[in-house]
Amino acid sequence: MDDLYRDFILEHYKRPRNFGELEPHDLEAQEQNPLCGDELGVQIRVTDGRIADLRFNGHGCAISQAAASIASEELIGMDVEEAAALDADWMLDLLGIDISATRRKCALLSLKVLRHAVTGEGTWPVGAAG
Amino acid sequence: MAGAVRTAAAAPTLDVRADFPILERELDGQRLVYLDSASTSQKPEAVIAALDDYYRHHNANIHRGVYPLAQEADALFEGARKRIAGFTGAPVRSTIFTRNVTEAINLVAYSWARTTLRPGDTVLITEMEHHSNIVPWQLATQATGAELRYLGIDDAGTLSLDQLDLELERGDVRLVALTHVSNVLGTINPVAEVVARSHAAGALVLIDGAQAVPQMPVDFAAIGADFYAWTGHKALGPTGVGVLHADAALLEEMPPFLAGGDMIASVEAQHSTWNELPWKFEAGTSMIAQVVGLGAAVDYLSALGMGRVRAHEHELVAYALERLMSIDGVRVYGPPNADDRGGVVSFSVDGIHPHDVAELLGRSNVCVRASHHCAQPLMARLGVPATARASFAPYNVRADVDSLVEAVRGAQRVFA
Numbered sequence: 305m306d307d308l309y310r311d312f313i314l315e316h317y318k319r320p321r322n323f324g325e326l327e328p329h330d331l332e333a334q335e336q337n338p339l340c341g342d343e344l345g346v347q348i349r350v351t352d353g354r355i356a357d358l359r360f361n362g363h364g365c366a367i368s369q370a371a372a373s374i375a376s377e378e379l380i381g382m383d384v385e386e387a388a389a390l391d392a393d394w395m396l397d398l399l400g401i402d403i404s405a406t407r408r409k410c411a412l413l414s415l416k417v418l419r420h421a422v423t424g425e426g427t428w429p430v431g432a433a434g
Numbered sequence: 435m436a437g438a439v440r441t442a443a444a445a446p447t448l449d450v451r452a453d454f455p456i457l458e459r460e461l462d463g464q465r466l467v468y469l470d471s472a473s474t475s476q477k478p479e480a481v482i483a484a485l486d487d488y489y490r491h492h493n494a495n496i497h498r499g500v501y502p503l504a505q506e507a508d509a510l511f512e513g514a515r516k517r518i519a520g521f522t523g524a525p526v527r528s529t530i531f532t533r534n535v536t537e538a539i540n541l542v543a544y545s546w547a548r549t550t551l552r553p554g555d556t557v558l559i560t561e562m563e564h565h566s567n568i569v570p571w572q573l574a575t576q577a578t579g580a581e582l583r584y585l586g587i588d589d590a591g592t593l594s595l596d597q598l599d600l601e602l603e604r605g606d607v608r609l610v611a612l613t614h615v616s617n618v619l620g621t622i623n624p625v626a627e628v629v630a631r632s633h634a635a636g637a638l639v640l641i642d643g644a645q646a647v648p649q650m651p652v653d654f655a656a657i658g659a660d661f662y663a664w665t666g667h668k669a670l671g672p673t674g675v676g677v678l679h680a681d682a683a684l685l686e687e688m689p690p691f692l693a694g695g696d697m698i699a700s701v702e703a704q705h706s707t708w709n710e711l712p713w714k715f716e717a718g719t720s721m722i723a724q725v726v727g728l729g730a731a732v733d734y735l736s737a738l739g740m741g742r743v744r745a746h747e748h749e750l751v752a753y754a755l756e757r758l759m760s761i762d763g764v765r766v767y768g769p770p771n772a773d774d775r776g777g778v779v780s781f782s783v784d785g786i787h788p789h790d791v792a793e794l795l796g797r798s799n800v801c802v803r804a805s806h807h808c809a810q811p812l813m814a815r816l817g818v819p820a821t822a823r824a825s826f827a828p829y830n831v832r833a834d835v836d837s838l839v840e841a842v843r844g845a846q847r848v849f850a
Contacts, residue, residue: 308793309790309794309848309849314848314849342787342819342820343819363819364787364819365787365788365789365790366786366787366789366790366849367789367790407789407793410789
């Protein structure tokens with residue numbers, strides 16, 4: 305059994321949940337992994353302060369794609385404010401695998417783009433309100 | 435491009451693994467298969483010993499001391515410069531030490547381009563450049579109002595000399611800046627021909643030789659370039675020392691790049707006069723030990739013979755192309771024939787991101803790079819975000835290619 309490429313990681317990579325476009329959406333953002341130039345975007349529909357629906361889009365490695373897929377299942381239904389306060393440990397605990405320092409950027413890319421979308425602060429603003 | 439390999443993979447000519455102490459390292463009993471020399475090369479015992487000997491027995495500042503120890507350091511430093519200049523066929527006056535290729539190119543971008551370019555002028559670069567040969571020209575053209583244009587590549591990753599002629603015919607190209615060997619595709623560019631055509635059109639030429647000097651005979655004088663930059667750490671030498679060869683007449687006209695000690699002849703309250711070449715462009719205390727180490731590296735490479743190094747890596751690349759192309763789901767980028775490329779093979783594996791390829795290969799102690807290779811415009815041209823890249827050096831052997839191929843098959847099994 306591989307410590308990083310566990311079955312559930314590969315399963316989420318091959319069949320990512322909540323990937324694609326979301327129309328209409330209230331929040332969106334896009335971020336890059338400077339290590340490899342991978343791009344990940346997110347579109348979020350907000351109802352009564354909650355994430356009513358969410359889609360990630362883009363391309364990347366197994367770790368970044370699986371992390372986004374796994375996170376998406378937790379994020380739908382969450383308060384936007386709660387989502388804005390999520391930290392790296394939340395994402396790493398969710399993944400439950402040992403991540404090297406180099407691959408942390410991959411594992412945390414979806415959290416970075418989520419935070420960008422819900423706080424409006426990011427390195428590559430694309431217009432927060434849809 | 436599959437099936438286009440016509441070079442039969444004969445046995446490589448060198449086995450110098452014993453000269454490189456780091457190759458004794460193992461990971462879980464697996465030997466080190468280092469295929470990332472295009473990023474940085476490993477160092478032979480001779481280079482490590484030269485650094486150690488310098489610090490242990492000869493360390494003093496150069497160009498100042500009159501005591502015997504300082505004269506020893508001076509002789510070691512300037513002696514290394516002579517051998518390094520000779521290694522690439524350049525005059526000593528035309529051999530300037532910088533931190534790396536990036537700084538060498540920036541030296542030209544600041545001291546020549548920013549003082550020379552005007553609105554209406556063009557800097558012509560290519561789609562296969564490393565960021566270090568793109569961004570300095572973006573800044574220099576923005577600062578001067580000049581234009582930055584790109585020479586395209588074809589699907590095999592080669593430049594078109596006809597297109598170069600069309601660009602030059604416009605009459606506004608002041609500088610052509612291109613890589614000698616692509617760090618992604620491995621393409622060996624016809625630099626002497628580019629120089630001849632560019633000079634005929636009144637344009638200067640800068641060549642990024644970072645990947646060329648470590649793996650093939652390079653003769654600055656024969657190429658005829660105005661500027662030629664390369665770096666020590668990819669050529670079996672230490673980090674922290676790069677080289678800029680340049681036409682001495684141009685260097686005489688150019689203002690200094692960095693200002694400070696060592697680069698001056700005399701300093702008065704309001705103005706200074708500049709030291710002679712090459713020291714005019716070497717401000718502050720130099721990277722003395724690194725230059726001494728690079729001197730040992732070029733001695734080592736010269737003893738191997740750069741023709742043999744090129745033949746060795748040619749055979750390894752031919753073998754790697756043949757083996758990698760035989761794997762279902764593996765795509766190789768760049769010229770299909772090893773004759774046209776240096777010791778670099780970029781590839782992708784269907785359904786597996788290059789990061790994951792590199793991570794899984796790493797578990798077999800097979801070291802490859804996975805990234806955009808600091809060449810994002812080229813990645814955009816290839817239509818991929820990143821590639822995996824295996825690159826070769828004199829210390830690689832056919833068994834390294836076998837380990838690479840086996841590890842790629844192993845990665846495919848994980849993702850199957």
